[in-house]
Amino acid sequence: MTARMFLFVALSMLVVACAAILGIKPDGPKPFEHRAHVLKGVNCLQCHRGVDAEQGDSPMHMPEDQDCLRCHEKPHNPNPCSGCHSSPHVRAGVLAAREHLKFEHAKHTEAVEGKCVRCHMDVAEHDGPLRPTMATCFGCHEHEKQWSINDCDGCHVDLQMEHVPPSSHVVHGPDFMREHGVRAAGEMGLCQSCHTERTCASCHGVTIAALPARLHFDEPRRADMHRAGFASRHALEARTDPALCVTCHTESSCQSCHARSGVVAGAGNHSPHPVGWVGLPGQSNAHGPAARLDPVGCASCHGGSGEQLCVGCHRVGGPGGNPHPAGFSSSRSMSELPCRLCHMGTL
Amino acid sequence: MVSRRERRKDVRADGSRRLGNVTFGACVCFVVLTVSSARAQRYGFGVETWGQTYRPAGLVQLESRLKAYPWLTAEAQAWAGTSPSAEGGNGDVVVLAVRARDELGRAEASGGRFVLSTGAVRPVHIDGGYLRGQLTQGFALETFAGVPVTPRFSSRAYDWLVGGRASHRLGSYGVLGASFVERRDHGREIDQEVGGDLTLYLRPNLSTAARASYDLVSRGLSEIQVTEAWGSSLRRLEAFVAVRNPSLILPATSLFSVLSNVPSAQGGLSGRMRVAPRLTLDALLSYRAASETYGVRTKLGARLWLDDEGKGALEGELTRDGVQGSQWTGLRALTYHDVLKALRLSGEVELVIADVAKNGSRVWPWARLSGRYLVHESWLFSAGVEGSASPEFVKVFQALFRVGYQRAPI
Numbered sequence: 236m237t238a239r240m241f242l243f244v245a246l247s248m249l250v251v252a253c254a255a256i257l258g259i260k261p262d263g264p265k266p267f268e269h270r271a272h273v274l275k276g277v278n279c280l281q282c283h284r285g286v287d288a289e290q291g292d293s294p295m296h297m298p299e300d301q302d303c304l305r306c307h308e309k310p311h312n313p314n315p316c317s318g319c320h321s322s323p324h325v326r327a328g329v330l331a332a333r334e335h336l337k338f339e340h341a342k343h344t345e346a347v348e349g350k351c352v353r354c355h356m357d358v359a360e361h362d363g364p365l366r367p368t369m370a371t372c373f374g375c376h377e378h379e380k381q382w383s384i385n386d387c388d389g390c391h392v393d394l395q396m397e398h399v400p401p402s403s404h405v406v407h408g409p410d411f412m413r414e415h416g417v418r419a420a421g422e423m424g425l426c427q428s429c430h431t432e433r434t435c436a437s438c439h440g441v442t443i444a445a446l447p448a449r450l451h452f453d454e455p456r457r458a459d460m461h462r463a464g465f466a467s468r469h470a471l472e473a474r475t476d477p478a479l480c481v482t483c484h485t486e487s488s489c490q491s492c493h494a495r496s497g498v499v500a501g502a503g504n505h506s507p508h509p510v511g512w513v514g515l516p517g518q519s520n521a522h523g524p525a526a527r528l529d530p531v532g533c534a535s536c537h538g539g540s541g542e543q544l545c546v547g548c549h550r551v552g553g554p555g556g557n558p559h560p561a562g563f564s565s566s567r568s569m570s571e572l573p574c575r576l577c578h579m580g581t582l
Numbered sequence: 583m584v585s586r587r588e589r590r591k592d593v594r595a596d597g598s599r600r601l602g603n604v605t606f607g608a609c610v611c612f613v614v615l616t617v618s619s620a621r622a623q624r625y626g627f628g629v630e631t632w633g634q635t636y637r638p639a640g641l642v643q644l645e646s647r648l649k650a651y652p653w654l655t656a657e658a659q660a661w662a663g664t665s666p667s668a669e670g671g672n673g674d675v676v677v678l679a680v681r682a683r684d685e686l687g688r689a690e691a692s693g694g695r696f697v698l699s700t701g702a703v704r705p706v707h708i709d710g711g712y713l714r715g716q717l718t719q720g721f722a723l724e725t726f727a728g729v730p731v732t733p734r735f736s737s738r739a740y741d742w743l744v745g746g747r748a749s750h751r752l753g754s755y756g757v758l759g760a761s762f763v764e765r766r767d768h769g770r771e772i773d774q775e776v777g778g779d780l781t782l783y784l785r786p787n788l789s790t791a792a793r794a795s796y797d798l799v800s801r802g803l804s805e806i807q808v809t810e811a812w813g814s815s816l817r818r819l820e821a822f823v824a825v826r827n828p829s830l831i832l833p834a835t836s837l838f839s840v841l842s843n844v845p846s847a848q849g850g851l852s853g854r855m856r857v858a859p860r861l862t863l864d865a866l867l868s869y870r871a872a873s874e875t876y877g878v879r880t881k882l883g884a885r886l887w888l889d890d891e892g893k894g895a896l897e898g899e900l901t902r903d904g905v906q907g908s909q910w911t912g913l914r915a916l917t918y919h920d921v922l923k924a925l926r927l928s929g930e931v932e933l934v935i936a937d938v939a940k941n942g943s944r945v946w947p948w949a950r951l952s953g954r955y956l957v958h959e960s961w962l963f964s965a966g967v968e969g970s971a972s973p974e975f976v977k978v979f980q981a982l983f984r985v986g987y988q989r990a991p992i
Contacts, residue, residue, distance in 0.1 A: 258859030323890035409864040421757040421781035439705035453954035453964040463932040464948025467972035530838035572835040
């Protein structure tokens with residue numbers, strides 16, 4: 236075998252392997268050809284026998300081989316029909332629907348006079364999943380009362396246990412951590428249809444955070460607040476967007492965690508500040524520019540009575556110099572906080 | 583000798599702590615009574631404990647829902663084993679709340695300890711109450727008041743928060759709202775903000791959300807956020823802008839509020855696309871500015887399902903983030919797989935590489951292995967081990983466990 240031939244075979248095998256890993260199977264399972272059957276005038280009940288009497292606790296009446304063989308008398312191979320003419324995604328969706336939804340086909344087929352298309356509208360359009368959307372349900376059912384008080388248990392067995400993010404109304408997109416606040420601003424009621432008080436408090440609480448990324452350590456997800464090794468990179472992230480931290484955390488939030496882990500000033504502790512952080516005038520003084528960049532970071536440990544540490548040097552006439560940015564002005568009176576700390580020397 | 587002022591302060595602190603303990607006891611009793619009295623009825627109940635090998639050691643969560651009274655819910659989330667020497671006790675409460683709504687959703691009331699967030703009011707953890715009433719079709723008023731939470735029931739002196747929001751639903755096109763909040767600390771005004779929020783659904787698969795708040799004490803825009811999203815969960819594109827001014831978000835009495843008046847800003851695009859039946863790609867590109875430094879945030883992520891049923895997945899992410907002087911690169915991978923119907927194993931690793939070394943190191947790895955076992959879909963048992971290195975610690979190892987029970991309303 237020549238080197239070129241070997242390369243060709245190896246590349247072909249690589250392409251086939253990649254396609255299999257990605258789920259691309261030219262001869263593999265495809266969505267069932269619902270549309271073609273509808274256009275041929277096949278009634279749904281011819282294949283889904285007994286679904287019109289289904290009462291919520293029975294199987295989903297997926298067609299068996301014998302249902303297909305009544306029309307397709309000469310199958311082109313002996314394998315089960317659903318092995319190729321049915322998408323595993325769609326089947327998994329159907330099974331999930333049976334598990335998570337309270338639903339009886341029997342009641343509905345009677346109400347719509349056996350016209351399945353009234354709910355499964357997409358059947359004539361494409362061969363994808365045919366599960367009706369919630370909007371389709373609301374087309375007939377007036378669930379205003381249940382919707383308004385988030386009583387979802389009428390249809391959902393347990394919405395919170397479904398662990399399925401909404402795919403049609405509040406889409407949890409690729410950067411939902413950044414986006415969730417502004418989305419929730421006007422539609423908090425919609426969020427509460429799935430989430431409880433502790434969903435917000437787990438991250439936004441000022442006591443001790445109960446972060447989902449940590450509590451649900453057995454359900455790893457890429458998108459989570461303070462996920463993975465956040466402890467090692469939080470200082471870098473805070474410096475990049477200092478105001479973001481304070482939208483959730485109070486000034487003293489960091490202090491309790493640093494105290495617990497021993498990352499505080501003092502003998503035997505690990506100081507969070509590098510060498511050259513504070514020095515006399517003319518020496519290395521890295522804390523000044525850092526404080527301008529991230530005043531919230533400073534306040535998180537040195538807020539409240541800790542401000543006296545700054546006042547010691549930066550009071551009017553002190554060796555620390557003027558801490559205000561260029562062009563700073565304020566309408567506050569010198570006798571008010573925080574001005575009087577440095578300008579009058581009183582708390 | 584203890585002065586009269588200090589004695590009064592101590593008495594006030596004791597009273598506040600006692601009030602906290604009584605509130606805690608009352609809410610726990612309510613949850614327990616609700617559950618026990620519901621035995622003859624159909625009810626939903628969840629309890630979960632969580633633990634780790636360092637302080638705080640454990641967390642307990644309780645949630646109760648009655649099928650007969652779907653308008654009433656109660657929940658609690660409390661830490662245990664925070665610090666044995668803590669002045670306020672060896673525990674802490676994150677949530678202790680009762681929520682009631684009228685049957686048509688025209689009125690709603692919450693009380694206890696919870697996180698308040700509505701409109702342009704940033705989330706605030708309070709011990710207090712919240713009321714919402716729908717006055718006419720689409721027009722609603724909200725009001726809230728309370729005492730901002732301090733850890734472990736410690737005392738506060740004359741500190742409170744009050745505010746409200748008025749909103750109008752624009753038919754099926756969205757919601758428009760205006761809000762106000764005022765905070766006091768030791769009786770001094772530390773925050774007074776007005777804000778506006780807007781949510782729009784002008785077309786199917788197109789949504790806009792925006793909010794802005796203005797600080798009335800220091801006179802300036804404290805926060806603006808706008809986001810525009812197009813597409814479904816399988817193919818989505820988002821554009822966003824956020825500007826925040828840290829010196830205006832800080833309490834007006836803080837010394838650090840006079841250090842800087844330059845806001846931090848971020849704007850960019852993010853997207854998601856399912857490129858193959860089992861492969862989804864995510865991407866993010868944004869420009870960041872903080873004070874006089876600038877940077878670009880980029881993120882590329884992928885999720886590969888390991889089978890057609892979604893029983894397992896492999897995910898990876900490459901990140902480059904930070905402004906000048908604090909830039910870092912992150913590599914992350916995670917996987918989970920249902921090895922049995924009830925048993926899931928998962929693993930997660932992350933490597934952070936900082937451009938500038940801190941305390942002599944610039945590569946900080948992190949990893950976690952865990953397993954979860956479900957029994958009859960009601961009981962849950964999980965255990966995991968975690969190891970990491972950071973600028974402060976050469977190595978840290980921890981163990982985690984989780985036990986849960988959930989009964990859904992039938």
